[in-house]
Amino acid sequence: ASYSAYDAGNTDGLRTQGYYGAVFDGRFVYFVPRQDTNEYHSRVLRYDTHTVFKDPESWSAYDVGQPYSHQGVAFDGRYIYFSPGYSGDPREETAYTGRVIRCDTQADFKVPDTWSVFDAKSITNLNATCFDGAGFDGRYIYFAPLLHGVALQYDTKGDFHDPASWAVFDGQEIGLTMCVGTVFDGHHIYFVPYSHPTVVRFDIRGEFEDGGAWSSYNAENTSGLNTSGFDGGFFDGKNVYFIPFVGPPITPRDDGSEGYTFHSNFLRYDPSCSFDQTASWQAYDASEVDGLHSVGYNGGAFDGRYFYLAPWRDGTGNGGMHGRILRYDSVGPDAAFDLRFSDCGQNGGLCAAVRGPTFLINTKDGPRSVSSKDPLTAGRHHLVGVYDGSTLKLFVDGVLTAEQTGSGTLKIDPSSIFGAKDPGGYGNFKGLTESATVIPSARSDSWIKGTYRNRLNPREAVELGPEDITRSSRQT
Template sequence: MSSPQSPSTDIRPLLAGEAVTVAATVHATEAQTESLQPIVSQWQPQLAPRFSAYDATNTDGLICSGYYGAVFDGRHVYACPIRSHRERASVHGHVLRCDTQGDFHDPSTWEAYDAGGTDKLNTVCYYGAAFDGRHVIFAPRDDSNGYHSRILRYDTQGPFKEADAWSAFDADLPHSAQGTAYDGQHVYFCPGYESVPGQPMTETILSGKVMRMDTSTDFKDAASYSVFDTTALGPEAVCFDGGAFDGRFVYFVPLLHGVVVRYDTQGSFEDAASWDSFDARTVGIGMNVGAVFDGRWLYFCAYGHASMVRYDTRKAFADRSSWEQYDAAYTDGIDTGGFDGGFFDGRYITFCPWTRSPPPGEPGYHCNYLRYDTTQPFHHVGAWSAYDASSTDGLESLGYNAGAFDGRSFYAAPLYAGDGKDFHGRMMRVDTLGENGAFSLRFCDYGHNGGLCAAVPGPSFLVNTASGVRSVATHQPLPSGVHHLVGVYDGASLQLWVNGRLLAQRAAQGHLLTPNLPVTFGQFDGGGARFGGQIEDVVVAPEAWTPTQIQRAFDQLRR
């Protein structure tokens, strides 16, 4: 056992392939609803990632190539369709879905659905997505003639390939959304460019019009949507690419000008006093696509360069001393400059490779992953590492645009390798855990994990099997205070109980792994993500507790 805390425990050895129950009582001093907070885990991110690639270009009779970001719903990864070729007229709505419980290299693991024409609207070309616990909500970009606001939504309780599970609504705001953020109720569409109806589409008019969608109200009611124009903060507070949420503030990542904007969700959306900005060019920021949050620091994903910048969310936003910059060029002798999105595995921040600024005559699209160890100082050279995955599984694996994380592996959305006019569909998977984990019970999980995607998972329970990770989350963040959490895996399903109530359940199978690792409290083995409160009454049992046993444990807590 290993932990910064010493709770009372009842921990018994697990049996390979069998069931497991993990339980604990926590005293949460702060909610912090969007960060990875382990309670009880047998989990250690591996020192070097493993890479896999699969060519999904021809799936279910559709051309599945060209994607901007992806999102995870707890089992499936959805890639967001943009275009199949470099020509703008090749926009499409071919949503690609991967079942993370299947064999990554088996074609039956992959599905595709043509969502174009949903609700008789031209639903093509989407740039990132959010998951609200039930619906996948795709952020609209353009239809090749102009930027559009035809929001596409899939109900995950319905069959993926049935039209009735899909809906669309035109919010009548002709500008591009470039990524999303989500605060547990509202989806924020990050503004990029505007177009003028009837005129050719260009990238000359920069937009600051943040559109917010209330997921608790009628999707097709115009009253569910509102807009705030960030130009109220200054003329360069425009054109963003990706968003982030730290549990209170929503951040908008600057693509062009380096002006970071944030919104205080405790204030009125329409009130300019709820918004502020910081010109991060003063601390060395350049162009960016997406950001990654480790529970304290917000990391900006450098686009086309290697000036890596992070912000300490516990300090003053407009104070330069709250920000740090590191030049990560040629880490480990690899050209590490130019990323689209990234992810956090509980210890390492990894930046997703897209395009760099190459020497004359060399291609710009690459697959050089850059990784930072959050347990080390930001400016320490040894904290940074790099990996060239450009020929994974015998495929030309170049040019990826953000992605989604399932708790163990990152799925990089395929875009363009720089060879000709065709975009590609060679999805890449980055395994950060391997066999170095058995289970992880979490007070909160991290949902904006990929760069252009958004979710607020709340409490979660994960088990690691021989065929991959299995997870379940409540999508109901917990407030501060005392809570009793129980995760149960019986070989057929996962259950997550909170305060004596079953809040989430998912069918799941797989041979449970039993690595020779310590059980840790409030962190992972090796450090990284942390839970800040107190942990008591820990139980790890090689059996699946019944509802009666769970209720008895909760009743004892209340005495």
């Protein structure tokens, strides 16, 4: 069966219920604690993907001892950062916290020293509390302000407990109010507007506390649609997308349904164009795709081709929850593969994922991909993605770093692939692509290792013999 379920609500004797987002570190999935029925909590739940899903031994939990909610997460390749939210009584939501929890994924999960806490309120008189979502740009962690318009930044090269490693920016004057999630396009961090239309972004080439590095755009009525209120977003390498959720509150309707305008108006921005120009923005109403009324989404996941939006609320009676999943194809049917040097490490602007290289193929049965959890270091690198019809492999500098089973016929006829090219985009790649090659047959591990050695030491190059390939396959 394609689906399976497991009740992890009492893992390691703890009440492990009520989570808001998750992060994958290359082996383990960590679930972000928010609240159970009665209280906010910090009981982090973890699943080992190398073990059996339904085996209780595959699951573990640890209580950090911080009675606050956590909303979203960021991952820098080693440390996980939990975005702080509310404190006090969950029924009231009138008290807030700025206490950021950090987890060292390379240490023992259940050892207290693995966990650290820093209170952002200790560095400023501004209201640096209650965030929803976080992002990572390769050096800095950014926390999106849910209520008070004060953004928070942490320098991962600094000491976590040193106030000098932290900075805040009060963006209320430029429209930074309620935000849920962030999106990174390689140059800018976008703070996703919740229940309003103003998109605020920060240019990472500037200083965080310098207002000149910040800009905003009122995207209201883009393409003639209600483009107010989003919940997370994506960057596909070319465009920034904002996930549709709900517009500003309105008077309750006569039928007793909620006084909000839940919508499915996707907002998209082309970062290669001017941020403040209307022509750079587009919107599309996806509320009636395939005959289903699909509105009100909260984050989602991106597999390299498709965005999958998580269903939340549609404003109807009984709480207004729904289960209509919406999927968007960011590539289309004409792409064959994608070999990328890095991922922005975000899923839907609310969750986080591995940040290393990724190899993705586009088959008639859907995308297949394999990723490395380790970001590339500075310097020259040799990336190879191999697909032989049943397995995907990813090599970095001649070493097999990741492998995943997968099958399916490529969307593009292999005979039509003559070479590789950069499809364009806005990702911040600080380097040069020396060469790119597509080979219409899968090479062996030893052949790839030999090729890397020859490139590394041309004067000592050895001749690589032909290989007998019998299966339909592709390599790039």
